[in-house]
Amino acid sequence: MPSATASSSAEPKQVSASTSYLRRDHCRPPPLSFCSQINANIRANRTLDSPYFDLAGHIGNRAYCLHNVAYAGGSDETAALLDVGVKDLLPDLIPAPPVPPPKGLTFVVREGEGKHGLGMFAARNIPVGGLIAVERPILVAPYMIALQTHPESDFYTALLHRLSAETVERFMELANCKPASECDIVEGIIRTNAIAITLNVPSSPHPELPTHRGIFPNISRCNHSCGPNAKWQWDPVSFSLSLVALRPIEAGREVTVAYISPTCSRAERRSQLKEMYNFSCRCEICARPAAVTYNSDAARSELNTVWTSLLSFEDWCLDPTMDDYALIDVHLRAVSLIESEGLEMLDYGKHLDAIAMGYGALRDVEQFREWTWKAREFRPTDHRASRVLESWILDPETFPVWGWRISENVFRKD
Numbered sequence: 484m485p486s487a488t489a490s491s492s493a494e495p496k497q498v499s500a501s502t503s504y505l506r507r508d509h510c511r512p513p514p515l516s517f518c519s520q521i522n523a524n525i526r527a528n529r530t531l532d533s534p535y536f537d538l539a540g541h542i543g544n545r546a547y548c549l550h551n552v553a554y555a556g557g558s559d560e561t562a563a564l565l566d567v568g569v570k571d572l573l574p575d576l577i578p579a580p581p582v583p584p585p586k587g588l589t590f591v592v593r594e595g596e597g598k599h600g601l602g603m604f605a606a607r608n609i610p611v612g613g614l615i616a617v618e619r620p621i622l623v624a625p626y627m628i629a630l631q632t633h634p635e636s637d638f639y640t641a642l643l644h645r646l647s648a649e650t651v652e653r654f655m656e657l658a659n660c661k662p663a664s665e666c667d668i669v670e671g672i673i674r675t676n677a678i679a680i681t682l683n684v685p686s687s688p689h690p691e692l693p694t695h696r697g698i699f700p701n702i703s704r705c706n707h708s709c710g711p712n713a714k715w716q717w718d719p720v721s722f723s724l725s726l727v728a729l730r731p732i733e734a735g736r737e738v739t740v741a742y743i744s745p746t747c748s749r750a751e752r753r754s755q756l757k758e759m760y761n762f763s764c765r766c767e768i769c770a771r772p773a774a775v776t777y778n779s780d781a782a783r784s785e786l787n788t789v790w791t792s793l794l795s796f797e798d799w800c801l802d803p804t805m806d807d808y809a810l811i812d813v814h815l816r817a818v819s820l821i822e823s824e825g826l827e828m829l830d831y832g833k834h835l836d837a838i839a840m841g842y843g844a845l846r847d848v849e850q851f852r853e854w855t856w857k858a859r860e861f862r863p864t865d866h867r868a869s870r871v872l873e874s875w876i877l878d879p880e881t882f883p884v885w886g887w888r889i890s891e892n893v894f895r896k897d
């Protein structure tokens with residue numbers, strides 16, 4: 484296993500773009516009982532928004548191809564298993580990432596003290612919003628390919644044959660949390676390291692079509708934390724995944740992401756991680772004493788519903804019977820819970836914006852400036868937004884909803 488890997492040192496061999504088509508009999512539907520089980524799961528999954536999903540129909544209409552993605556001016560290599568229709572919709576040449584990879588060494592991959600195997604560690608101080616890595620996937624496959632009757636591993640082996648020896652070696656060095664009794668090594672590596680990505684293709688009438696999984700040479704090395712200090716950002720146009728800091732990360736600290744939704748209870752999180760990735764989570768949040776965990780579970784459950792129970796800014800502006808601080812207080816509470824739980828991934832920036840906006844609507848110059856500054860600090864790399872926020876700090880009266888909650892309330896109809 485590599486002991487240290489620089490973000491800028493990956494130089495895989497270039498392979499020419501090519502496509503080969505798989506025989507259609509690879510797409511025979513699975514047995515009925517299996518279909519009903521998958522149908523029930525997909526129909527119940529509200530994020531897929533597919534209440535009438537029919538697996539047999541889905542499989543019957545699918546034909547897959549193996550394809551080497553071609554990148555403009557780049558040396559990255561990606562072997563992809565794609566639905567033929569999806570492949571036809573992708574451009575022949577994928578453009579460069581909108582933001583170039585950070586210059587110099589931002590991380591190293593090494594063993595940590597936590598006995599999590601290898602992990603990513605900050606090689607220098609990284610500010611909030613700082614870019615830690617930008618990478619192209621080594622492999623891409625549809626999220627639903629597990630449903631083929633043809634052994635899944637055959638597809639993956641065919642994909643690996645399309646990559647250079649160095650890239651295959653890097654892939655084979657990735658962690659495998661699956662026992663041999665469950666699947667072969669290649670499939671185990673994919674299931675351990677896959678990150679969900681969405682391709683730029685229309686989702687209707689098959690909402691599951693854009694969803695794929697990608698394996699990344701370094702970013703897949705990130706270990707999990709229930710209070711992660713970084714997040715993934717996938718750009719479907721440039722086929723690139725960025726790793727971005729959610730809090731300042733000191734040099735030498737481990738960079739972590741959340742593999743699962745962090746808003747469920749400690750027990751639920753641990754059971755999901757055990758089932759999906761076969762590990763007992765050793766993150767700082769899980770290691771806290773029982774009394775803290777009790778409050779933490781309650782805080783996460785509250786954060787899970789904060790947006791659904793929230794009144795709108797317009798309603799708050801309109802209703803003179805409502806407390807002036809009703810809306811701001813909800814967002815202040817969310818910010819305090821997020822900070823104590825290390826959950827900046829849960830719309831922290833949106834809560835900061837809402838608080839600043841609320842104080843602006845109340846014409847509270849001091850608080851407006853303070854919270855607009857916090858909102859600006861949370862997204863230092865978004866230069867356009869920073870300029871706008873700075874101009875409002877300098878001259879609050881230029882803020883578009885300045886004073887809307889008081890006196891000449893523009894929403895009030897009477």
Ligand SMILES: C[S@@+](CC[C@H](N)C(=O)[O-])C[C@H]1O[C@@H](n2cnc3c(N)ncnc32)[C@H](O)[C@@H]1O
Nearest residue numbers: 599600601658660704706707760762764765766
């Ligand atoms: C995607 S890999 C991460 C990189 C991996 N540590 C390596 O050596 O390549 C996922 C595996 O890392 C380990 N892991 C990740 N986060 C962990 C955590 N919070 N506690 C314990 N083990 C963890 C588990 O073995 C898990 O199956």
